[in-house]
Amino acid sequence: MYKLIFLFLVSIGFSQYDYSLEDLNSSSNYYQENVGTSFFENKVTLHYFGYYYWGLCTTRFGQLNDIYLDLLSNGYDQVQLVGVGSSSHLNSLGNWVNTNDASVCADGAGSPVWNQWDANQRDLYVLDHNGDLVLYQNISNGLPNNLESLLIDLINDIPDDSGCTDGDMNNDNPCNPMECIDGIWYEIVIDCQEEMGIPCEGGVYVDPPADECCSTCVEYGDCNADGDINVLDTVLMVNFILQGQYNEVADMNVDGDMNVLDVVTLIGVILGTL
Numbered sequence: 001m002y003k004l005i006f007l008f009l010v011s012i013g014f015s016q017y018d019y020s021l022e023d024l025n026s027s028s029n030y031y032q033e034n035v036g037t038s039f040f041e042n043k044v045t046l047h048y049f050g051y052y053y054w055g056l057c058t059t060r061f062g063q064l065n066d067i068y069l070d071l072l073s074n075g076y077d078q079v080q081l082v083g084v085g086s087s088s089h090l091n092s093l094g095n096w097v098n099t100n101d102a103s104v105c106a107d108g109a110g111s112p113v114w115n116q117w118d119a120n121q122r123d124l125y126v127l128d129h130n131g132d133l134v135l136y137q138n139i140s141n142g143l144p145n146n147l148e149s150l151l152i153d154l155i156n157d158i159p160d161d162s163g164c165t166d167g168d169m170n171n172d173n174p175c176n177p178m179e180c181i182d183g184i185w186y187e188i189v190i191d192c193q194e195e196m197g198i199p200c201e202g203g204v205y206v207d208p209p210a211d212e213c214c215s216t217c218v219e220y221g222d223c224n225a226d227g228d229i230n231v232l233d234t235v236l237m238v239n240f241i242l243q244g245q246y247n248e249v250a251d252m253n254v255d256g257d258m259n260v261l262d263v264v265t266l267i268g269v270i271l272g273t274l
Helices: 055-073 087-092 112-117 147-156 231-242 260-271
Strands: 002-004 044-049 079-086 103-107 123-127 133-138 178-181 184-187 203-206 216-219
Touching: 044 055, 044 112, 044 147, 055 079, 055 147, 079 087, 079 112, 087 103, 103 112, 123 147, 133 147, 231 260
Parallel strands: 044 079, 079 103
Antiparallel strands: 002 133, 044 123, 123 133, 178 184, 203 216
16 A cells, blocks of 8 residues: 655654553664654654564565665764564564664554554554654565655755854744844843833833834833823723723822822823923
8 A cells, every 4th residue: 555645745743653562672872762743853764564573574574674874874863763663572673683783662452553553563653753654555565665765855954953044034032032143042131121120210111012122211100102292092091991991100198099189180180290
């Protein structure tokens, strides 16, 4: 059975095609770690299901391991092969681990991973770096002729996050923006007045919006924070009072309460009598 699924046709994430099983191969770089699709983040992964004791299963895993090692030797290190067998066949584990360097795992009683993946003997699943299924094939009759070239294409499609273009800005965290200089990300230091202990004379610091870092010093009475105190602020203040809302900027006498005294004070500021 052969089925090739392109990314633009289907997107199947880690929810189905994942597991966490101990790597039993002492020759693997991940020996005794719990591995799975999400463990190998940002890598192309091959997942092969078979029986340790079955000769053809062992042969196919060895062929996959050869392709895996060939990719690694040619600098394609964003790829990982995992063989998944059964804990009921551990007495034959040596057939897979003695001559292979890829990760080898054993599914537990009841074969929950096999069932979740709907896997059969000698089924091969290839997932891209996002964990999306790209290739599913039973390889009893042999490996796909284009398997290695497919893997190389998938590896080449992985975004390169190692560098950047000069002048690029990263503002994902407004309090920790980054600028690219000479291909390297550098942190831009943000000095916020409130954090530096500079008082907000005649006003109060207001929390910034989500895309900004520093609090803003807003003068008492500037209810709409536009930098000007006028009749619009009076209207807003009256609305606050009528709706029973407390606004720190509108609390002109800083008594923790909003009432007519604050309105009178604000009008005095606007008229210049205070």
